[in-house]
Amino acid sequence: MRDENFYNxxxxxxxxALGTRQVADHIAANYVADSLDRAAAALVGRADCFYLxxxxxxxxxxxxxxxGLPGFVRVPAPGLLRFPSYDGNGMFxxxxNVLENPHVGLLFIDYEKPIKLRINGTARVSTEDxxxxxFPEADAVVEVEVRQVFENCPRYLHDVRHGAYSTYVPRPNRVTPEPEWKLKPEYEGLVRLRDS
Structure with a gap:
């Protein structure tokens, strides 16, 4: 993605300050999209939750x-997703916030893969019949016009199924292993490894 506004x-x-501009530019150019591809849409479609x-x-x-149940977030088009607002505590x-400021961020996590998928976009609230x-029992439906989609490094995700902490979380008296992505040839010269 060549969005000059991706980084503020x-x-x-x-x-x-931390010497990461080259790798940040590489990631933005090669891994940030403006719509959901088939894999991202599938992850969203099977999710039973996300963070807004x-x-x-x-x-x-x-x-x-x-x-909600898997499928409660829908992707009717690569640049659009919808999700219901169910009955809650009435605070809304x-x-x-969406009515005042339509810019939103959504975080989907697949702990089994593991994958963290970030989606940024512009939202609107609808109560159209x-x-x-x-969406049975929905009070409203939120439509998000997708602006940016990208996976985020999942190395600090804990294994919630087995109750294990991520091996990449720093611990006393131990050298933390490098994540696999940093060892790929495409990142040679862009990232600093601990032993170099």
Whole structure:
């Protein structure tokens, strides 16, 4: 993806300070898309939950968990996804934020692969009968126009099925192993390895 706005000035400053701009540019150019490919759409379609980040008109953030049966998030087109808003506590913080500030971030996690999929986009809240009819018991439906899709390094994901911590989480008196992606030829010269 050649989106000049993928990294803001703050990201650029910390990349410069920590020497990661080359690898960050490589990732943005090769692994960030503006729509969901077949694999990303399949991951979203089989998810039973995700995390939704929103912000109000003043920029104050909020993050919420959204859950349902697999298939509750739908991808009707590569650049569009929909999910229902089910009955909750009536606060509607996420939907209220979307009405004030439509920019959202969604995080999907597949612990078995493991994969972390990040989707950023522009959302709108709908109470149209045609959309509500396809999501039983939904109060509203959120449509997200996808702007950016990218996998995020999953190395710090814990194995929740077996109750084991990630091997990549630093521990006292042990050298943490390098993640496999850093050892791929495409990253040679772009990342600093611990033993170099």
């Amino acid at each position: 000035s703050g990201a650029r400053r910390i990349q410069a 980040a929103t912000a109000d008109s003043r920029g104050f953030p909020d993050c919420s968990y959204k859950g 913080r996420s939907l209220g 045609r959309l509500l009819a396809s």
